[in-house]
């Protein structure tokens with residue numbers, strides 16, 4: 141007769157483990173410690189801390205209630221409190237599933253947790269806050285946090301040009317401004333030649349580019365460092381490394397740490413406070429690398445140590461706004477320039493201003509195609525599609541329309557486009573009007589937010605046209621939204637739920653469930669940032 145030993149329960153029932161993991165952990169600890177009356181069960185947090193090195197991440201679905209890009213990080217971390225470490229790591233991400241890090245938020249967290257990914261600073265939209273939180277969480281793994289310069293792990297997809305870790309070369313061909321003179325926006329149509337790279341893509345994919353920093357900013361940093369521009373660093377010059385190797389945007393904690401070593405008294409305290417994530421003078425949010433050097437004038441870090449303290453320059457991704465079928469060997473993007481003033485200096489979004497003003501025709505750029513995860517035309521070309529894309533959100537829908545034209549897809553196409561002013565900001569106006577005339581674009585709904593006193597947004601127009609929208613949805617239409625993740629995408633979803641409730645004659649709860657089902661079945665897809 142075999143006797144199954146009774147394994148006492150040290151892991152609480154509520155701890156986020158599968159029954160197998162719980163049994164396994166209980167067995168492990170029963171063997172590790174003497175089980176007398178004084179042994180008390182572990183708390184969830186203690187149990188979670190023990191998890192990393194002994195069992196894989198729990199697979200239980202907790203619904204990830206923090207998975208909302210509009211939620212501030214403090215609220216996300218609060219919602220994830222008490223959850224297993226990989227879940228808390230996920231909550232630290234910006235929740236956009238934007239793939240700029242090479243993963244979605246959950247997979248990036250799991251990769252860090254399982255130590256397959258050493259880089260904690262890959263979340264571009266999460267920036268410093270995410271990197272800092274991840275560093276703290278990583279420490280719970282019991283291993284020292286990797287430095288930002290830790291060697292990159294094997295790329296997730298190592299095929300050339302298919303991931304940020306293995307870019308290929310494309311040639312910049314041209315740019316054309318999409319706003320008319322007088323617009324408050326600066327959005328450009330950008331074209332690359334892919335011939336040399338042999339790269340292909342499908343509509344819905346995004347395009348990753350490695351930008352370079354603005355030359356004037358690099359000069360100003362070199363001047364503030366009072367170092368020679370040709371100072372040698374790893375076989376390159378200081379200027380070269382500052383141009384394409386490191387981020388000159390928000391100053392990393394490591395830079396303040398370095399500064400704290402090189403100064404004394406009150407300045408040392410301030411630098412240390414900034415390195416610890418505090419904000420002694422209330423200006424932390426404005427401190428890019430140059431502003432940090434200017435805040436502590438006279439500190440002359442060794443250029444090599446200075447470079448070591450900076451973050452690597454990250455690639456940026458852009459929705460592809462062309463179809464290969466109508467543009468063989470080419471890819472186009474639709475890029476809005478990020479520029480804003482702080483004090484008397486205009487800060488430049490590194491990649492958008494690189495594409496919209498610095499790169500020159502013929503320049504060779506490192507690029508890759510970021511495959512879309514759940515953003516694609518329906519497999520059935522007969523299906524109707526509804527595309528909601530204000531501003532640069534129009535980009536992938538131009539590609540969708542080109543693709544459906546080139547493949548003679550018979551399904552009806554409805555586009556919602558919105559922007560500030562009809563006279564200045566009607567991107568691709570001629571093309572869209574032509575497609576409308578030919579009937580390829582079955583319906584075009586426009587929303588101009590600054591033509592009149594009252595703001596008209598795409599979601600207002602959706603509500604106005606709710607009856608027809610519902611009719612298209614009833615006919616099996618696939619719905620797409622692209623553009624701003626923080627406000628627009630949420631508002632559009634709210635409008636969609638309202639339309640389903642009103643015209644589909646459902647309670648608000650049933651309408652929300654209906655839209656959730658559309659999402660689950662990939663009939664409502666989002667590409668938001």
Ligand SMILES: Cc1cc2nc3c(=O)[nH]c(=O)nc-3n(C[C@H](O)[C@H](O)[C@H](O)COP(=O)(O)OP(=O)(O)OC[C@H]3O[C@@H](n4cnc5c(N)ncnc54)[C@H](O)[C@@H]3O)c2cc1C
Pocket residue numbers: 238239240265346389456457458459460473474475476477478479480488489490491492493532533535667668669
């Ligand atoms: C899947 C995906 C698709 C995308 N598609 C497009 C697209 O088609 N077109 C497009 O234009 N962009 C698109 N983006 C956004 C794009 O990737 C970049 O984020 C954007 O161009 C800004 O990058 P940057 O390097 O120019 O700016 P950065 O150097 O990254 O600077 C941007 C940062 O500056 C700060 N900032 C911006 N404005 C202000 C302000 N007023 N005050 C203070 N701080 C501010 C914010 O911290 C912001 O994160 C997409 C993003 C994703 C994830």
Ligand SMILES: NC(=O)c1ccc[n+]([C@@H]2O[C@H](COP(=O)([O-])OP(=O)(O)OC[C@H]3O[C@@H](n4cnc5c(N)ncnc54)[C@H](OP(=O)(O)O)[C@@H]3O)[C@@H](O)[C@H]2O)c1
Pocket residue numbers: 325476478489530531532533558559560588589590595597598599623624625627628629631632669
């Ligand atoms: N990561 C980055 O740094 C970065 C870079 C580029 C773009 N973005 C973001 O991505 C978004 C796209 O920018 P964009 O240049 O394409 O255009 P945009 O700034 O989103 O503007 C496009 C249109 O959308 C309107 N809009 C504003 N709030 C809205 C809402 N809640 N619902 C629906 N429409 C709304 C705007 O109106 P009004 O302006 O008149 O209110 C405008 O008419 C922006 O939010 C921008 O902040 C971020």
